[in-house]
Amino acid sequence: MNRETGVQSDGDRIYEPDYVPGHASGDRPMPENRDEVPDSPLPLVALDDPHLMPAAKNVKHTERWIAFLIVLASLGFAGYGAVYWQGGQPQLEGLTLGIGLLSIGAALAAWGKYLLPRGPFVEERHDMRSSDTEREQMAAAVIDRGKLVMRRRGFLGKMLAGAAGILGVVIAFPVIRSLGPLPKLALDKTNWRKGSYLVTIHGRKIKEDDLEVGGIITVFPPGYEGNAMDQTVLLRASTSPFTTKAGRETWTPKGYVAYSKVCTHAGCPVGLYQEQTQQLLCPCHQSVFDVLDGAQPVFGPAPRPLPQLPLMIDSEGYLRAQQPYDQPVGPGFWERS
Amino acid sequence: MNSTERALGWLDDRLGVGKGRSLLDKIFPDHWSFLLGEIALYSFVVLVLTGVFLSLYFVPSTKEIIYHGAYAPLRGKLVSEAYASTLKLSFSVRGGMVIRQMHHWAADVFVGAIAIHMMRIFFTGGFRKPRELNWMVGITLLMLAIVNGFLGYSLPYDLVSGTGLRIAYSIILSIPLVGSYLAFFLFGGAFPGNGIIEPRMFILHVLVVPIIIAALIGAHLFMLVRQKHAQFPGKGRTEHNVVGSPLYPTFMAKTLGLFFIVTGVLWMLGGLVQINPIWQYGPYQPYKVTYAVQPDWYMGWLDGAMRIMPSWEFTGFGHTIPLEVLLPAVLFPGLTFTLFYVWPFVEAKVTGDRAVHNILDFPRYRPKRTALGAAGVAFYFTLFSASATDVLANFFQVSLNTVLWSFRFLAIAVPVLVGLVTYRICKELAAMPVTDEPKRSVILSRTEAGEYVMEEAGMRPGDAPDDLDPIAVPARIGASVEDASTGGAGLPTR
Ligand code: HEM
Numbered sequence: 001m002n003r004e005t006g007v008q009s010d011g012d013r014i015y016e017p018d019y020v021p022g023h024a025s026g027d028r029p030m031p032e033n034r035d036e037v038p039d040s041p042l043p044l045v046a047l048d049d050p051h052l053m054p055a056a057k058n059v060k061h062t063e064r065w066i067a068f069l070i071v072l073a074s075l076g077f078a079g080y081g082a083v084y085w086q087g088g089q090p091q092l093e094g095l096t097l098g099i100g101l102l103s104i105g106a107a108l109a110a111w112g113k114y115l116l117p118r119g120p121f122v123e124e125r126h127d128m129r130s131s132d133t134e135r136e137q138m139a140a141a142v143i144d145r146g147k148l149v150m151r152r153r154g155f156l157g158k159m160l161a162g163a164a165g166i167l168g169v170v171i172a173f174p175v176i177r178s179l180g181p182l183p184k185l186a187l188d189k190t191n192w193r194k195g196s197y198l199v200t201i202h203g204r205k206i207k208e209d210d211l212e213v214g215g216i217i218t219v220f221p222p223g224y225e226g227n228a229m230d231q232t233v234l235l236r237a238s239t240s241p242f243t244t245k246a247g248r249e250t251w252t253p254k255g256y257v258a259y260s261k262v263c264t265h266a267g268c269p270v271g272l273y274q275e276q277t278q279q280l281l282c283p284c285h286q287s288v289f290d291v292l293d294g295a296q297p298v299f300g301p302a303p304r305p306l307p308q309l310p311l312m313i314d315s316e317g318y319l320r321a322q323q324p325y326d327q328p329v330g331p332g333f334w335e336r337s
Numbered sequence: 338m339n340s341t342e343r344a345l346g347w348l349d350d351r352l353g354v355g356k357g358r359s360l361l362d363k364i365f366p367d368h369w370s371f372l373l374g375e376i377a378l379y380s381f382v383v384l385v386l387t388g389v390f391l392s393l394y395f396v397p398s399t400k401e402i403i404y405h406g407a408y409a410p411l412r413g414k415l416v417s418e419a420y421a422s423t424l425k426l427s428f429s430v431r432g433g434m435v436i437r438q439m440h441h442w443a444a445d446v447f448v449g450a451i452a453i454h455m456m457r458i459f460f461t462g463g464f465r466k467p468r469e470l471n472w473m474v475g476i477t478l479l480m481l482a483i484v485n486g487f488l489g490y491s492l493p494y495d496l497v498s499g500t501g502l503r504i505a506y507s508i509i510l511s512i513p514l515v516g517s518y519l520a521f522f523l524f525g526g527a528f529p530g531n532g533i534i535e536p537r538m539f540i541l542h543v544l545v546v547p548i549i550i551a552a553l554i555g556a557h558l559f560m561l562v563r564q565k566h567a568q569f570p571g572k573g574r575t576e577h578n579v580v581g582s583p584l585y586p587t588f589m590a591k592t593l594g595l596f597f598i599v600t601g602v603l604w605m606l607g608g609l610v611q612i613n614p615i616w617q618y619g620p621y622q623p624y625k626v627t628y629a630v631q632p633d634w635y636m637g638w639l640d641g642a643m644r645i646m647p648s649w650e651f652t653g654f655g656h657t658i659p660l661e662v663l664l665p666a667v668l669f670p671g672l673t674f675t676l677f678y679v680w681p682f683v684e685a686k687v688t689g690d691r692a693v694h695n696i697l698d699f700p701r702y703r704p705k706r707t708a709l710g711a712a713g714v715a716f717y718f719t720l721f722s723a724s725a726t727d728v729l730a731n732f733f734q735v736s737l738n739t740v741l742w743s744f745r746f747l748a749i750a751v752p753v754l755v756g757l758v759t760y761r762i763c764k765e766l767a768a769m770p771v772t773d774e775p776k777r778s779v780i781l782s783r784t785e786a787g788e789y790v791m792e793e794a795g796m797r798p799g800d801a802p803d804d805l806d807p808i809a810v811p812a813r814i815g816a817s818v819e820d821a822s823t824g825g826a827g828l829p830t831r
């Protein structure tokens with residue numbers, strides 16, 4: 001504030017002190033004739049106009065009901081306080097406050113519906129469409145001024161678009177690319193290695209006579225207990241080796257067979273084993289896999305057999321993987337060949 | 338000048354609120370079907386209120402800890418922090434169980450109310466010009482509500498919702514070209530990822546999606562106020578007016594009442610009817626099997642579609658396209674919502690009707706649209722039922738195979754049948770003579786002389802007051818007839 005000139009300066013901007021006390025709109029007297037302007041076309045209506053009558057047939061009766069509801073609501077609210085104070089109990093909490101809220105709601109709704117003017121009332125509706133002149137002016141403003149911006153500056157416009165394009169591309173990197181790692185081969189490989197022991201969720205190695213015929217257990221490679229992609233079902237279908245598919249003759253020592261537990265449909269754990277039918281069932285969409293036939297899907301939406309883990313029994317009698325899975329486990333994806 | 342007048346004056350000096358009086362006169366048609374949108378709105382309010390409460394306790398982390406909380410059977414077990422905090426919310430926070438269950442019930446009611454509201458708009462032609470934009474906003478709201486419901490459902494990381502998340506991962510994975518990248522970016526690795534998905538879902542669920550929903554609700558209501566309500570045909574109702582009750586005070590009282598009724602019902606459900614008892618499912622472990630996996634109801638149609646889809650997978654050229662997932666879980670919902678979005682324009686194109694419509698259709702007078710809509714509802718309902726194939730097979734003691742093939746057949750037959758029957762019913766109804774006379778009860782009495790006399794019983798609560806001609810909302814209300822005797826339309830008011 002420059003005291004001599006009375007001009008306030010803020011950097012290089014100058015504010016003229018045009019504020020005159022007593023002339024702000026709030027203190028300005030209303031125009032004298034304001035009340036004579038018929039600014040509302042709405043009619044004055046008598047209190048006993050039929051439109052203002054309550055819809056209730058028996059007003060006294062309705063009022064009594066509403067009074068009853070409000071009392072009930074107060075009791076409900078107080079009841080909730082008491083229940084909470086006593087340590088809370090879900091059912092009682094639900095009942096007390098629920099009754100309270102419902103009663104208040106019913107009281108208000110009844111008040112509005114039965115005690116307030118029954119109407120009907122009407123309101124005029126104005127077209128959304130503007131007049132032809134307004135439309136023309138709007139269109140002209142947008143188009144003509146737009147032309148003004150671009151007149152003989154087409155090249156600048158193109159440069160601007162180019163810059164925006166570059167921004168659009170580079171901004172996608174922090175916004176999308178930073179979110180997570182690239183898939184690389186993570187979907188193609190599991191942590192099963194040649195010779196991996198089969199261990200339980202608790203890390204205990206499985207021995208050749210741990211399972212009875214008809215037994216089933218979930219196994220993992222050591223160190224990956226609980227891993228979602230490595231989970232494998234180990235079954236004992238018989239006492240002697242059997243062939244699930246040509247070329248897999250040695251994969252089932254002593255009747256043990258192991259399949260990936262990740263459903264080839266949408267990845268749920270396939271864990272329901274029916275011994276009589278020798279089938280594995282997925283609980284999510286009921287795909288059924290034939291244990292004796294290389295886990296070929298025989299029912300449901302699963303498109304592929306569950307990959308089979310080639311097994312062997314080592315000299316100490318431990319079950320181990322002969323080889324890792326020969327294909328990606330789980331549901332399909334674009335890069336899967 | 339009384340204090341209300343002074344307060345209004347104060348505000349008017351500063352904001353010009355006096356110019357907004359017509360907003361108080363805004364007319365709301367009195368028809369029950371207009372409550373559906375309000376129920377959706379109030380469910381959302383309840384979701385936000387209860388959700389804020391939940392987020393004061395919920396820990397969005399999949400880090401495993403040993404549980405030693407109030408729920409004895411799980412003590413000593415390894416559970417995620419998310420799961421443990423949801424148990425704490427349920428058992429140790431006083432009032433927490435009710436609020437958590439209320440939140441879940443409110444989510445189910447929210448999506449349900451939106452869906453039924455949308456059907457109401459569809460069958461009455463409320464989406465026609467000039468309301469196409471608002472229809473599209475509504476469809477977006479439906480979609481976001483479903484998405485946010487799924488996110489919230491996944492948060493507690495229990496066995497059932499974790500399995501649902503696994504399926505969601507596979508669905509993302511099924512998208513050609515970008516699927517594996519998308520899945521890795523979102524989850525931070527192969528399923529279940531590096532744990533980042535939980536805080537991400539949390540922030541989406543409690544902040545990002547709700548804010549978008551709130552903004553769209555704002556846009557929805559703004560357009561509603563600007564265009565004013567459409568209305569059913571009736572006495573005194575034209576394309577150029579709206580007949581009903583004014584915002585203040587009638588509608589305000591009624592809708593505030595509805596708000597408390599919705600809140601009360603949801604609160605009561607939250608207290609009395611168990612929902613999502615995650616302590617019975619156990620914490621999520623990717624290798625643990627769940628029985629009868631069922632998502633929340635609004636995901637049922639997708640689950641059903643995934644179940645009855647044949648196992649077609651395309652492989653070739655070194656690539657795989659998992660059509661058995663892509664088709665029912667990506668393309669089908671994509672197509673569904675696209676169809677919803679473009680419907681107003683498709684219908685205008687087919688009928689050639691490009692006029693402005695503020696009077697709603699009675700469904701019976703639009704048999705084709707009504708039949709198509711009914712067929713659509715039947716189709717999605719059949720898919721929804723198909724999400725229970727295992728339960729039905731068990732219940733009826735028939736093979737899953739029978740149930741599956743029945744549903745593949747029913748998914749086509751039921752909609753066709755429902756469509757045809759609806760068409761016939763509409764035609765029959767439309768052919769019946771209409772009486773516009775509202776039904777009134779009569780009082781029949783016998784005089785001493787033995788004569789019978791009949792009189793009209795007059796208005797009763799619930800009788801539609803449409804025997805009167807509608808009048809404009811009075812600016813002023815006089816105390817008596819004398820006050821008003823000089824009054825009348827167009828006279829200056831004071
Ligand atoms: C469109 C609106 C919303 C829908 C459809 C929705 C739905 C859900 C559902 C179904 C759950 C699972 C509840 C359970 O059974 O455990 C949930 C959980 C949760 N929601 Fe929401 N919600 C919505 C908005 C919000 C908002 C606005 C907030 C917070 C400001 C919120 C916070 C939470 C929290 C913290 C949880 C986890 C706690 C728990 O699982 O109980 N939600 N939500």
Ligand code: FES
Pocket residue numbers: 263264265266267268282283284285286287300301302
């Ligand atoms: S995930 Fe196994 S059938 Fe769908």
